Amino acid sequence: GAGVSQSPSNKVTEKGKDVELRCDPISGHTALYWYRQRLGQGLEFLIYFQGNSAPDKSGLPSDRFSAERTGESVSTLTIQRTQQEDSAVYLCASSLVGVRGYTFGSGTRLTVV
Amino acid sequence: SQELEQSPQSLIVQEGKNLTINCTSSKTLYGLYWYKQKYGEGLIFLMMLQKGGEEKSHEKITAKLDEKKQQSSLHITASQPSHAGIYLCGADDTDKLIFGTGTRLQVFP
Numbered sequence: 236g237a238g239v240s241q242s243p244s245n246k247v248t249e250k251g252k253d254v255e256l257r258c259d260p261i262s263g264h265t266a267l268y269w270y271r272q273r274l275g276q277g278l279e280f281l282i283y284f285q286g287n288s289a290p291d292k293s294g295l296p297s298d299r300f301s302a303e304r305t306g307e308s309v310s311t312l313t314i315q316r317t318q319q320e321d322s323a324v325y326l327c328a329s330s331l332v333g334v335r336g337y338t339f340g341s342g343t344r345l346t347v348v
Numbered sequence: 349s350q351e352l353e354q355s356p357q358s359l360i361v362q363e364g365k366n367l368t369i370n371c372t373s374s375k376t377l378y379g380l381y382w383y384k385q386k387y388g389e390g391l392i393f394l395m396m397l398q399k400g401g402e403e404k405s406h407e408k409i410t411a412k413l414d415e416k417k418q419q420s421s422l423h424i425t426a427s428q429p430s431h432a433g434i435y436l437c438g439a440d441d442t443d444k445l446i447f448g449t450g451t452r453l454q455v456f457p
Contacts, residue, residue, distance in 0.1 A: 239390070268444060277354075277436060278391075278447040291444065326390060334379060334440045339390030 237261075239329050239340035247346045248317055256312040256343045260329030267310050268337070269302055270326045278326065284310060317347045350375045350441050352448035360454045361427050369422045369451045371437035377417045379440035385450075386433045394422075427455045 240259040248254050260267050269281040280294040284304040295301070299318075304310040314321055324342040351374040361367050371380070379398055383391040395404045397413035397420060404411050408425045424431055432455045438445040 266443075270447075275450075275452075277352075277449040278438075280444055280446055283444045285443065291442075328391075333443050334381070334438075334445050335396070337381075337391075337393065337445060339392075341388070341390045344388075 239327055239338050241325075241327050241340035241343050243343060244341065245344045245346075247348060250319060250347055251316055253313065253315045254317055254345065256314075256325050256345070258310045258312070258327035258329075258340060260308070260310070260327070261338055263307070264329035264331055264338075265307050266330045266333060267304055268328045268330075269310070269312050270328070271296075272324045272326060272342070274323070281312070281325075314345075317345075319347050321345060322347045350439055350446055352437055352439055352446065354435075354437060354448040354451050356451060357449065358452045358454075360456065363428060363455055363457050364426055367424050367427055367453070369435050369453075371420045371422070371448050373418050373439055375418070377413065377420070377439050380413055380417075380420045381438040381440075381445060382411050382420070382422055383436045383438060383447075384433050385436060391436065424453075427453075429455050429457065431455055 242257045265286045267284045270278040282302045283291040299315045302312045326342045328337045328339045330336045353372045355370045381396050382394040385391045395411045400415040400417045402413045410423045413420045435451045437448040
């Protein structure tokens with residue numbers, strides 16, 4: 236596609252439920268990143284996929300968070316047993332190679348009530 | 349791990365005024381990126397700096413990287429309402445970008 240697409244754009248869920256967030260990267264981009272942005276704060280790195288290499292999961296805050304990516308296509312970020320502190324905007328970015336040419340999606344705003 | 353600190357956290361200026369946003373790194377910067385974010389939208393790339401002492405300009409925005417490569421500044425000349433948003437600096441940290449805390453800019457007429 237022309238840009239990085241994220242869905243849904245907004246998600247309200249009850250505490251304790253599981254949620255799945257989706258990211259469609261730009262076609263041909265081998266690198267895909269997930270970030271979390273809490274209200275009024277900067278971006279917090281979560282996870283990074285590069286081609287078929289093992290993902291860099293060093294930013295995942297707990298074992299309730301996981302992400303998958305099949306090849307160089309769509310990625311899903313799953314949050315299990317959501318908590319109120321998970322409320323944030325989740326941003327996805329993709330790039331052809333490495334950090335240059337990052338293109339961000341518009342994000343998914345997650346609200347846990 | 350590398351950390352980026354931005355100042356100020358928030359800035360309110362009158363249209364036409366100049367302003368500066370700072371980004372300080374805990375380690376030497378090997379690539380410093382400036383992004384702008386509008387509410388409800390993703391981040392838009394502004395500029396990238398790599399060399400100590402480097403300076404780049406685009407329209408009314410100028411970004412500089414100090415000689416020691418640990419601090420960068422973003423300067424906006426004659427601010428306009430269209431400049432309003434959140435400005436974030438990012439640093440290259442092992443094939444991923446880490447970001448500063450952000451500066452929220454408001455410009456009033």
